[in-house]
Amino acid sequence: MSNSLIIGQYVPGQSIVHRLDPRTKIIMIFFFVFIVFFANSVPSYSILAFFAFGSIVLSRIPFRFILKGLTPIWFLIGFTFLLHIIITREGAVLVDLVVLKIYSGGLIQGFAISLRFFLLILVTSLLTLTTTPIEITDAIETLLNPLKKVKFPVHELALMMSISLRFIPTLMQEMDKISKAQASRGVDFRTGPIKERAKAIVPLLVPLFVSAFKRAEDLAMAMEARGYQGGEGRTKLRILRISGRDWVALFLFAVVLAGLFATRHYS
């Protein structure tokens, strides 16, 4: 039970990556997602791979956690690889099966795209591994702040996210309780054909939704009683601070960026 209550996949730690301001991390990852698609030569890919693995080493997160996060992605990576091998018709023919010719270009393309995929997932999962959900929420709120000018409800969005985060464990405990209560009345969740098991979910979801609405109503009342009247004129307890290490990280990232464009193969 306690194990299933960990939200997201955050691994607590005190490493330099953990202590970076979440905004720095989000900005870096945002740009990384773009520049991954600019790499097209062996040195440029090496630089990106070096950056990704370097960050993982600095985060001091055991590699098995990262691999665990990648499990659902392996299939996708493999699939992309195969697809490129089959579809691309460039370069020399390497293998000639009667129905399928594998070209050298396909092999290279397949490798390159899979590597991009792999690096992308690696770096983005590093964000959720080293940053608490509430830090991410705060970072998003401050980063989106300029959008307030165009009437985008930034504060409300952040509040919604943080309240959802707060209620996930509560609703999970509730779910556990309801499923036990229903099981004691003879509902069988574990055996039988899939169709039957899917049907058994209904008596679980309905009470859960009813209570979630009740909670929402109570919470709204409690918030109002405590003087909540929207984002105007609010102060914040949690603050984010950009420190020296954030500037260093951003500088290093700029170096990576420059290196990438310098080693990129222009044709």
Added chain:
Amino acid sequence: MRQKLVEFRNVSFRYDDDGPWILNDCSFTIYENQSVAIIGHNGSGKSTIAKLMNGLLFPQKGQILIDGKEVNAQTIWDIRKDVGMVFQNPDNQFVGTTVQDDVAFGMENRGIAREEMMKRIEDTLTAVGMQHKRLSEPHRLSGGQKQRVAIASVLAISPKLLILDEATAMLDPKGRQSIMKTVSHLHEQDVMSLVSITHDLEEVMMAEWVIVMNQGEIWAEGTPRDIFTRKDAFHKIGLDIPFVGKLTEALRRADVSITEEPLNHEELLEALWTFHSKT
């Protein structure tokens, strides 16, 4: 004479225009630094009174004055600064992701500076004995601990009136006891009025003044002693009396004459030994 803090003047309330009156022509006064218990069974209108005091609901008839200000749409934000409220369900009023975030929520709403917030979080969590849990998430706390946090978050804005709307109803006896202790301790220390809306008779005995609600009307008002002397009438409106009261009654039936109405175990003991030494 103590200052008036809450004044209900002929207040009537109903949810729908053609629905039944939930409150019917209620008038009462609560003074500064007074502790008041409001009792009555479900649907007697006692929770509605709490929501009216905080401007969560507005009456159709009559006037409500808090510290001399009338409760209306213009004044509610000022009034909510003076009137803090703790609700029944410990989970459904916990807004923050951690204890200190939750205590900060009310202060953030009022634009209090961060340094001041840190100080008040420290102070109020210490006052309710939860400072060691300040970074805990709500699902790691017991119901009683969550209610203590809820009390701390109300205290953080230093209200003049603390309303406990059945705040102990969902707790186990241990949690209830700890909340009652915390609250009475706070009440002794600070200048703050206390309104507890409750089913718990022990809580009622601790109050200075009791208001008994029945079907939307004030059925009786008085000190706990006055109120619980009227045992027969109590049974008539379907309310229970405290254990000591029941025991006294049973003793009288067994020809033990107890003249004074004992309120707690000590007083009953007193009455018993005086009776014993007389016979």
